[in-house]
Amino acid sequence: MVKIEDLKRINLLRDIPVHLLEILAKEAQLNIYGVNTQLITIHESVDNFFMLIMGQVAVKKELTPKVDIIFDYIQSGSSFGTSALLEGSTASYTAVCQEPCEAITLSGKRIRELFKESHELAYYMLQGAARQYKNKMDIRAKMIMKTLDENPELKKDIHDIEDLTHVI
């Protein structure tokens, strides 16, 4: 059980009506994790959806056996582990606490059961997740555009910018 006030600090939940926050508050747990705790492991099922209250989490992938690439830092107010909201989905990255972290967690199994009971809850949470993806895709597209602007010779090497145009 967590306080509704804590849930209101999470960006993804900002449009969710209070009666739905009450449902989430009953199901959620507040957890504290030490530095270097691995919260999500790539290619494994994601058991929990995480909403970061305090601290910083690195999102990374292995580039070579000797090199890891950190491609995002999750800050307080942000969420991760969207795979937990989706049936049969596995993690596409590893998430590790960069410092001591405080996070609200929701069991993926339980939240998917709640989605079947309340389409309203499912709609609002998935809308929040979609907005989060859209923002990240826009940032990436702008970074690529800026790079191409400064280095037009790279254009021939970029074949995947269409993945970021939200065309489905």
Next chain:
Amino acid sequence: MVEKEYFKKIAFLKDMPDRILEKIGAISQLETFDEESLLFRQNQEKALLYMLVSGKVFLNSRSGSGKFLTLDEVSPGRTFGVSALLGGHTSTFTAVCAETSTMITVSGEQMRQLFLEDFEIGHAVMLKVVELFKSRMEMHTNQFLHSLASHPEIKGA
């Protein structure tokens, strides 16, 4: 109003139950645009969702220094302007018909209103959007990492 059969050709919605397609069809229009028609501009708030039935659409973006770049060529069966479903988002590109094109259009505001009136539809559509966005982000990240791993300095590490 658009008959549900049209939606069966659209990858985004083709697997949705008929009940949902009929409700979306009731607030949709089938429109034909001439070559070079401007559908929406970069940095404008997106008002409509577009599902291309026939023709071709270019998605262009203008950089800070004013250069134009074609990001994507949309072919029949594909959907663009999806952020109209989320509300409050401006477009990162300009959409222009590359040839005479027929498409299903639906107001983002009316779709969001439909979601609020029937959360089952909102749930089904938003689940599809999240799954597709997640898959897009993963493909892009993997492509980026693949390119990076091919870099001589990384290969030699």
